[in-house]
Amino acid sequence: MQQPANCLIFAQWIITLDPAKPVLTDHALAIAGDRISAILPTVEARKLAADKIVELPNHALMPGLINSHGHAAMSLFRGMADDLPLDTWLNEHIWPAEGQWVSEEFVRDGVELAMAEMIRSGTTTFSDMYFFPNIAAKTITKAGMRAQLAFPVFEFPSNWGQTPDEYIHKGLQVHDDNKHNPLITVAFGPHAPYTVGDDTMSRVATLAAELHDGEFNIQIHTHETDFEVEQSIKDHGMRPIQRLAERGLLGPRTQCVHLVSLNDDDIQTLADHNCHAVHCPESNMKLASGFSPVKKMLDAGINVALGTDGAASNNTLNLFNEMRAAALLAKGLSGDACAVPDSLALQMATLNGARAMGLDNDLGSLEIGKLADVIAVDLSAVEQQPVYEPISQLVYTQAGSAVSHSWINGKLVMDNRLLTTLNIDDIRERAQAWRQQIAKTS
Ligand SMILES: CSC[C@H]1O[C@@H](n2cnc3c(O)ncnc32)[C@H](O)[C@@H]1O
Numbered sequence: 535m536q537q538p539a540n541c542l543i544f545a546q547w548i549i550t551l552d553p554a555k556p557v558l559t560d561h562a563l564a565i566a567g568d569r570i571s572a573i574l575p576t577v578e579a580r581k582l583a584a585d586k587i588v589e590l591p592n593h594a595l596m597p598g599l600i601n602s603h604g605h606a607a608m609s610l611f612r613g614m615a616d617d618l619p620l621d622t623w624l625n626e627h628i629w630p631a632e633g634q635w636v637s638e639e640f641v642r643d644g645v646e647l648a649m650a651e652m653i654r655s656g657t658t659t660f661s662d663m664y665f666f667p668n669i670a671a672k673t674i675t676k677a678g679m680r681a682q683l684a685f686p687v688f689e690f691p692s693n694w695g696q697t698p699d700e701y702i703h704k705g706l707q708v709h710d711d712n713k714h715n716p717l718i719t720v721a722f723g724p725h726a727p728y729t730v731g732d733d734t735m736s737r738v739a740t741l742a743a744e745l746h747d748g749e750f751n752i753q754i755h756t757h758e759t760d761f762e763v764e765q766s767i768k769d770h771g772m773r774p775i776q777r778l779a780e781r782g783l784l785g786p787r788t789q790c791v792h793l794v795s796l797n798d799d800d801i802q803t804l805a806d807h808n809c810h811a812v813h814c815p816e817s818n819m820k821l822a823s824g825f826s827p828v829k830k831m832l833d834a835g836i837n838v839a840l841g842t843d844g845a846a847s848n849n850t851l852n853l854f855n856e857m858r859a860a861a862l863l864a865k866g867l868s869g870d871a872c873a874v875p876d877s878l879a880l881q882m883a884t885l886n887g888a889r890a891m892g893l894d895n896d897l898g899s900l901e902i903g904k905l906a907d908v909i910a911v912d913l914s915a916v917e918q919q920p921v922y923e924p925i926s927q928l929v930y931t932q933a934g935s936a937v938s939h940s941w942i943n944g945k946l947v948m949d950n951r952l953l954t955t956l957n958i959d960d961i962r963e964r965a966q967a968w969r970q971q972i973a974k975t976s
């Protein structure tokens with residue numbers, strides 16, 4: 535017997551990402567509790583009972599987007615240090631500002647600002663590598679979003695900790711505090727090969743493998759620039775990927791972020807270890823870091839997900855923009871117009887992100903039994919006419935601002951562009967207050 539639905543959504547298109555039937559027309563999707571309970575033709579769905587019925591003509595219903603890499607609270611540094619290369623940006627601007635400003639309140643307000651933007655542009659799950667993940671976890675849970683929190687580990691003191699041991703201890707506490715939280719997963723976030731020493735790398739690898747049956751993911755920035763690779767050869771006698779492999783950090787639970795400066799051996803090593811790649815095309819372009827060889831990684835069988843990186847290096851958190859950039863860049867770089875077609879860009883922002891986090895049994899596509907993380911995109915605007923193939927519109931037009939509804943874990947968090955769990959006026963006021971303080975001293 536059909537389970538009674540809490541919500542029944544009728545839409546013109548359902549983009550399932552289920553390979554058996556990727557696009558359905560004239561269908562409806564039912565949500566019961568936190569899961570998708572049915573996807574069925576409109577005529578049959580009309581016979582179903584539901585607490586709430588949502589009619590969405592001219593809309594595409596699709597899985598919520600998964601932003602596989604970012605630093606949410608850095609939204610409060612948006613536009614503070616533009617048009618700089620990575621090294622200058624980090625060393626002369628961002629790290630000093632973080633030392634001065636990052637606190638529990640900063641993270642709470644920055645994460646809320648980031649979530650408002652992400653929900654409004656279709657993201658339902660995001661990965662966050664930042665200080666005070668304990669505060670991020672509370673803020674995210676309150677807003678009803680889903681996140682992977684990659685707690686920072688590096689050799690340097692910060693406002694959140696002093697030593698690698700302290701970072702690890704505090705990060706594991708965030709895991710324990712959230713082990714029954716359906717919205718939060720906790721991962722190790724060793725920052726980068728140039729900020730994490732050999733012993734700390736080995737320690738993270740051992741702990742991730744041993745604790746909780748190896749359930750921990752590891753996320754690390756790596757091969758972000760040619761300079762990083764050159765320095766690693768100078769300091770360690772090997773390329774960063776080789777060093778990570780030697781230290782036991784590469785494996786099927788490892789998410790390598792950026793992967794710009796790669797040779798064929800690096801790609802083979804990543805593929806041999808079943809690592810995941812997180813491609814951040816806009817941040818890489820803005821920081822002049824270079825272009826990731828996405829087509830070569832895909833050809834080698836590597837799972838490639840998408841991330842925005844932080845709003846201080848992007849400067850948006852709109853994953854629709856990232857899909858378009860990934861699709862266009864891959865064509866330009868490889869000379870192959872099919873290198874990343876629209877459907878693959880969409881998969882990178884959904885199913886591949888779920889795979890990278892080990893959540894693909896529950897997320898990333900619209901299938902019965904999966905978690906109800908669902909968004910609706912209104913394709914009726916003149917800029918989107920005419921609609922031959924809805925996936926083309928979703929990837930190649932400005933669809934991020936056309937997201938009208940969002941359900942996360944079965945709960946409606948945006949209703950016709952109104953956020954139901956976040957107060958946008960309050961968030962805006964607090965962001966402006968932070969800007970006033972920060973601008974006064976810089
Ligand atoms: C240890 S918390 C995360 C740390 O990462 C910094 N960060 C932000 N963007 C990047 C990037 O593109 N490469 C390297 N590090 C980055 C952020 O400012 C935090 O300090």
Ligand SMILES: [Zn+2]
Nearest residue numbers: 604755843844
């Ligand atoms: Zn980053």
